[in-house]
Amino acid sequence: MDYKLVLDFGNTTLKALIFRDGRLFEQGILEAPTSEEILAFSGSKPIKAAILGSVVRHSENLTAELAPFFPLLILGPTTQIPIGNKYESQETLGYDRIAAAVEAGQLFPDSPVLAIVAGTCITYNIVDRKSNFLGGAISPGLQMRVRAMHKETEKLPLIDLKGKHPFIGNNTETSLRSGVMNGTVAEIEGMVYHYLKLHPGLQTVIGGGDSTILAEALKNGIFARPNLVAEGLYRILEYHVSNHLL
Numbered sequence: 001m002d003y004k005l006v007l008d009f010g011n012t013t014l015k016a017l018i019f020r021d022g023r024l025f026e027q028g029i030l031e032a033p034t035s036e037e038i039l040a041f042s043g044s045k046p047i048k049a050a051i052l053g054s055v056v057r058h059s060e061n062l063t064a065e066l067a068p069f070f071p072l073l074i075l076g077p078t079t080q081i082p083i084g085n086k087y088e089s090q091e092t093l094g095y096d097r098i099a100a101a102v103e104a105g106q107l108f109p110d111s112p113v114l115a116i117v118a119g120t121c122i123t124y125n126i127v128d129r130k131s132n133f134l135g136g137a138i139s140p141g142l143q144m145r146v147r148a149m150h151k152e153t154e155k156l157p158l159i160d161l162k163g164k165h166p167f168i169g170n171n172t173e174t175s176l177r178s179g180v181m182n183g184t185v186a187e188i189e190g191m192v193y194h195y196l197k198l199h200p201g202l203q204t205v206i207g208g209g210d211s212t213i214l215a216e217a218l219k220n221g222i223f224a225r226p227n228l229v230a231e232g233l234y235r236i237l238e239y240h241v242s243n244h245l246l
Contacts, residue, residue, distance in 0.1 A: 004241075005047045005070070006233045009033055009054035010096060011120040012209065016041045017230050022238075024227065033058035035065035042069070049246055051075060051237035053095035053229070071246050073237055075099070082106070082239045084132035094123070099232030101125045101133040103225075104205050106235055112199035114192065116222075117229060118208040120144060122184070124191055128199065139187065142210050145180045161213075185217045192222070
């Protein structure tokens with residue numbers, strides 16, 4: 001069996017996922033971005049290769065530390081990917097955005113596609129019908145909106161998004177929840193509408209930690225894929241292994 005490891009180190013969680021023969025086999029959360037944590041999660045499985053996408057600090061020697069066990073590809077601005085990249089400032093491009101774009105482009109190879117990642121921030125990532133990543137937009141995520149309203153005001157409470165979010169809130173908590181949830185849904189629907197005008201035939205997929213709750217609220221056929229970024233990382237790793245780049 002073919003085991004490959006994906007490390008998705010975002011702003012909120014350090015996700016580790018094992019793919020077996022191309023399918024997600026196991027996933028977990030690491031406590032720290034260290035080789036010890038990675039090897040403990042991998043256990044005795046014969047990992048063939050691994051990929052790391054990260055926005056957190058990790059050891060500069062991580063590749064060397066893991067080399068006796070398996071090769072590690074660290075996704076960066078110069079990493080070869082299976083789609084074109086027309087983003088102007090590639091050195092500042094988040095790994096999650098390009099990974100999501102890669103997977104979305106593979107899911108809908110004959111159409112323009114919008115890959116939305118709903119995490120700490122919400123990112124909009126366009127791949128044209130020629131499989132070129134063009135860019136998109138970045139806006140605050142759900143929890144960032146909740147925390148900002150609490151932190152930047154004197155009286156607004158820190159709310160839990162779980163619960164009802166009526167369009168007309170009848171108290172402060174439901175009004176806040178309505179603003180965050182319904183406002184974000186309206187933003188996404190508006191962005192999709194305008195991207196669709198620019199790219200007729202556009203397909204849309206949403207991933208990230210808040211993708212499920214947002215997909216349920218959107219109710220307009222947007223394809224939810226919570227592990228979109230990790231699947232994109234796996235796709236990039238497979239591209240390197242298949243083309244003997246690793």
